[in-house]
Amino acid sequence: MKDLNNAWCPGCGNFGILSSIDKAIDELGIKRENIVMVSGIGQAAKLPHYTNVNFFNGLHGRSIPVATGIKATKPELTVIVVSGDGCIYGEGGNHFIHGIRRNPDITVIVHNNMVYGLTKGQASPTSQIGFRTPIQVCGVFEEPFNAIAVAIALNASFVARCFSADIEKTKEIIKLAIKHKGFSFVEILQPCVTFNKVNTYAWFRERTYYLDSSYSPDDRIKAFETSLEKDRISLGILYTGFQRKTFEQNLEDCGIVYPVIRRKSNIKNDLLKSLKKNHSK
Amino acid sequence: MNSLNIVVSGEAGSGIQTVETLLCEIFRRQHYVFSTKEYMSRVRGGANTTTIRISDSRINGFCEKTDILLSLDKKGIERIRERITSNTLIFGDVTETEKNSFSIDFSKIALETGNKVFSNTVATGFILGLLNKDKEIAGSVIGSFFATKGDQVIKGNIEALNKGYLTGQEFRKKLLFEAHIETVKEVERELFINGAEAVGTGAILGGCNFISSYPMTPSTPVFTFLAQHSKDFNIIVEQAEDEISAINMVLGSWYAGGRAMVSTSGGGFALMVESISLSGMIESPVVIHLGQRPGPATGLPTRTEQGDLLFSLFSGHGEFPRVIFAPGDLNESIFLTAKAFNIADKYQIPVFILTDQYLIDTYYNIPEPDFSLFDIEYYYLKETDPSYRRYKFTDNGISERAIPGNSGFVCLDSDEHDEDGHITEDREIRRKMVEKRNKKIMNIAEIERFEPCFYGHENYEILVLSWGSTKNTVLEAISQIDGARLGYLHFPIIYPLPSNIDNFFRKAKKTIVIENNYTSQFSKLLKMEKGIEVKEKILKYDGHPFSVEQITNALKEKI
Numbered sequence: 092m093k094d095l096n097n098a099w100c101p102g103c104g105n106f107g108i109l110s111s112i113d114k115a116i117d118e119l120g121i122k123r124e125n126i127v128m129v130s131g132i133g134q135a136a137k138l139p140h141y142t143n144v145n146f147f148n149g150l151h152g153r154s155i156p157v158a159t160g161i162k163a164t165k166p167e168l169t170v171i172v173v174s175g176d177g178c179i180y181g182e183g184g185n186h187f188i189h190g191i192r193r194n195p196d197i198t199v200i201v202h203n204n205m206v207y208g209l210t211k212g213q214a215s216p217t218s219q220i221g222f223r224t225p226i227q228v229c230g231v232f233e234e235p236f237n238a239i240a241v242a243i244a245l246n247a248s249f250v251a252r253c254f255s256a257d258i259e260k261t262k263e264i265i266k267l268a269i270k271h272k273g274f275s276f277v278e279i280l281q282p283c284v285t286f287n288k289v290n291t292y293a294w295f296r297e298r299t300y301y302l303d304s305s306y307s308p309d310d311r312i313k314a315f316e317t318s319l320e321k322d323r324i325s326l327g328i329l330y331t332g333f334q335r336k337t338f339e340q341n342l343e344d345c346g347i348v349y350p351v352i353r354r355k356s357n358i359k360n361d362l363l364k365s366l367k368k369n370h371s372k
Numbered sequence: 373m374n375s376l377n378i379v380v381s382g383e384a385g386s387g388i389q390t391v392e393t394l395l396c397e398i399f400r401r402q403h404y405v406f407s408t409k410e411y412m413s414r415v416r417g418g419a420n421t422t423t424i425r426i427s428d429s430r431i432n433g434f435c436e437k438t439d440i441l442l443s444l445d446k447k448g449i450e451r452i453r454e455r456i457t458s459n460t461l462i463f464g465d466v467t468e469t470e471k472n473s474f475s476i477d478f479s480k481i482a483l484e485t486g487n488k489v490f491s492n493t494v495a496t497g498f499i500l501g502l503l504n505k506d507k508e509i510a511g512s513v514i515g516s517f518f519a520t521k522g523d524q525v526i527k528g529n530i531e532a533l534n535k536g537y538l539t540g541q542e543f544r545k546k547l548l549f550e551a552h553i554e555t556v557k558e559v560e561r562e563l564f565i566n567g568a569e570a571v572g573t574g575a576i577l578g579g580c581n582f583i584s585s586y587p588m589t590p591s592t593p594v595f596t597f598l599a600q601h602s603k604d605f606n607i608i609v610e611q612a613e614d615e616i617s618a619i620n621m622v623l624g625s626w627y628a629g630g631r632a633m634v635s636t637s638g639g640g641f642a643l644m645v646e647s648i649s650l651s652g653m654i655e656s657p658v659v660i661h662l663g664q665r666p667g668p669a670t671g672l673p674t675r676t677e678q679g680d681l682l683f684s685l686f687s688g689h690g691e692f693p694r695v696i697f698a699p700g701d702l703n704e705s706i707f708l709t710a711k712a713f714n715i716a717d718k719y720q721i722p723v724f725i726l727t728d729q730y731l732i733d734t735y736y737n738i739p740e741p742d743f744s745l746f747d748i749e750y751y752y753l754k755e756t757d758p759s760y761r762r763y764k765f766t767d768n769g770i771s772e773r774a775i776p777g778n779s780g781f782v783c784l785d786s787d788e789h790d791e792d793g794h795i796t797e798d799r800e801i802r803r804k805m806v807e808k809r810n811k812k813i814m815n816i817a818e819i820e821r822f823e824p825c826f827y828g829h830e831n832y833e834i835l836v837l838s839w840g841s842t843k844n845t846v847l848e849a850i851s852q853i854d855g856a857r858l859g860y861l862h863f864p865i866i867y868p869l870p871s872n873i874d875n876f877f878r879k880a881k882k883t884i885v886i887e888n889n890y891t892s893q894f895s896k897l898l899k900m901e902k903g904i905e906v907k908e909k910i911l912k913y914d915g916h917p918f919s920v921e922q923i924t925n926a927l928k929e930k931i
Contacts, residue, residue, distance in 0.1 A: 095794060124776070137795065147627055153620040157620045160584070161628040161776075164630040167777065168628065345602075346602065351606055351630065352630055354579060354606070359577070361604065
């Protein structure tokens with residue numbers, strides 16, 4: 092890997108997330124040349140530059156459609172979206188919703204630090220009510236975006252939440268997410284040491300707890316209830332188990348034959364025939 | 373040359389489409405047929421007309437002249453009032469106070485066969501009887517048109533056709549009507565397609581295996597065509613949640629080795645613009661079919677205009693190259709769309725196919741295209757090693773494009789990046805990357821032999837210019853002008869402009885441009901790129917296409 096000058100602040104939660112992802116990939120034994128990371132814009136979106144994989148670091152908010160196009164075209168690739176709360180929930184909110192509906196076999200890792208770092212400290216869709224910034228001078232008054240609840244409401248096939256400081260536990264969840272067939276959504280809570288003085292490491296430690304073995308992630312109502320908790324924040328796999336066909340499987344069932352990228356036979360005669368057939372009706 | 377113009381006028385959802393389809397399918401087995409429609413942006417009601425022109429020679433211009441008006445409702449005449457002359461024969465739902473108009477209740481005749489729903493077939497039969505056409509061909513067309521509806525329906529329709537035919541024959545005798553259109557044997561083997569099908573065919577020919585779009589008139593029929601053919605030609609088709617998603621899926625597909633396109637129109641394309649810029653930065657191929665309609669904003673959703681030439685040329689922030697094709701007929705639509713995929717892949721740039729509602733919705737017959745004239749070219753690397761660098765500096769600016777899954781990592785960044793695709797702010801690299809991206813198409817017009825199409829008098833004094841969909845109408849208009857030495861230069865490729873065009877202008881004493889827009893965007897392009905000034909302009913921007921008559925008259929005034 093190239094020795095790049097890392098753009099993250101010392102102490103940033105991103106380092107823990109990168110470490111969890113790298114370990115997960117290594118432990119799963121996936122060849123790195125078969126992994127594509129897709130990211131958008133923001134500090135989180137720079138993550139693919141700091142590891143050894145193929146990557147498509149595209150536009151703000153648009154990683155999920157890019158990842159969908161890659162996976163549908165070449166399903167043997169392992170496709171992982173890595174971006175922040177502003178990118179996926181704000182600019183790309185519509186794609187988050189419809190990506191879950193479409194259910195491509197991709198893993199979507201969202202760093203959630205409840206603030207915009209790269210643009211220097213404005214509110215994000217997950218900033219808490221009352222959070223003051225140079226723009227939100229009276230404090231945020233919008234209801235924070237509850238992505239976990241939204242994902243469960245949309246019947247996402249894998250929904251999990253992690254805390255960046257717990258590298259080992261986060262790694263285990265990422266491994267399961269990558270292995271899961273379908274849209275796997277992992278939100279990783281992460282302190283921003285420079286611009287978010289409210290949601291600090293200590294703040295997350297006080298509120299988070301891991302779901303234990305008594306919790307069944309296939310109970311959608313329970314999962315939804317858990318996602319709405321106000322006084323504490325659950326970590327672990329909140330919802331999975333319900334098997335939905337992936338986008339690529341649906342394409343195959345609809346007649347797409349893989350690989351699609353190189354056409355095998357000469358289609359010119361078939362094309363002419365089909366144009367004639369079209370107009371004999 | 374003899375031709376006859378039949379206009380069918382009715383409300384949306386009233387069966388006008390059945391009449392136009394049946395008539396075209398029947399006529400196209402015996403004559404050259406041209407058909408174009410104009411319609412309102414609504415599902416039912418409103419004002420829709422279809423012009424069907426049959427001829428014994430291959431002419432495909434849009435004529436306003438109306439020989440026969442088939443009026444399917446009370447407002448049938450009012451819709452095309454300005455196209456009716458003292459020679460127009462009017463049949464159907466009319467009050468006979470109009471000159472040459474004859475009230476015929478097609479529903480009543482249909483009821484005699486047992487069902488009012490056959491009234492459109494009665495009207496079809498009426499026209500065939502009036503023109504004294506072969507009934508057997510009509511019977512077989514009806515048989516296959518209603519094939520899925522069962523024998524009872526076919527039988528009822530044949531009966532309705534016969535009844536209408538008899539009525540038509542009565543009028544033919546009473547009015548001593550005769551249309552002198554010779555039957556042409558060769559047309560039977562020809563294709564009868566519209567612009568949307570031509571663009572879709574070109575995409576398949578070009579190797580398209582992925583389309584993602586969001587429905588928007590008039591670009592949707594291309595999307596539909598590819599969906600209808602997706603199983604036969606292995607094309608991934610997905611309707612995206614918005615146009616931004618559509619083009620980003622398409623960029624993802626190219627990255628993974630696909631040959632992908634979007635089909636969109638003005639407002640939808642506006643949403644894609646940031647990603648056009650992305651394709652410029654990451655040097656991704658992408659093919660954009662842009663079916664123009666009148667703007668700004670929602671504009672006239674179902675109407676036509678050539679208003680987005682400069683928009684497509686300047687779409688996307690920053691400086692990066694692109695190619696714009698503007699096919700003028702069905703053949704150009706097929707082969708330029710196919711070529712767009714090769715050019716996009718070879719130069720790693722966005723390539724536009726600029727059509728409009730008029731071209732998309734216009735049908736006529738063409739000889740079987742010779743698909744052997746085109747071959748798919750693949751430019752991506754099949755194998756790489758760890759030393760692979762996606763943005764390696766080269767003499768012509770084009771670096772080899774690999775797809776992921778090999779030992780060389782393929783790294784793209786929308787930020788300025790180094791040869792490996794990693795984010796950088798190094799000034800020297802920035803300067804070199806800007807040069808690399810922009811020089812990729814420096815000599816493309818010569819290398820790919822981009823040429824305008826010249827028609828008319830070799831020793832012309834007056835040079836007429838147009839681009840895109842106006843081609844056939846201009847060609848016919850020019851053929852009708854006597855006494856002036858006219859040359860006609862049609863541009864199916866509008867950016868980059870062919871390099872040798874200065875010669876064409878040197879010979880001309882006067883130059884006239886014809887464009888379906890207000891600001892004469894093509895003449896602005898000519899001035900900007902070549903310093904060529906075109907003073908005479910024939911412009912139209914009411915949402916409707918030029919007619920042969922309009923162009924002929926306008927040219928006569930300018931000459």
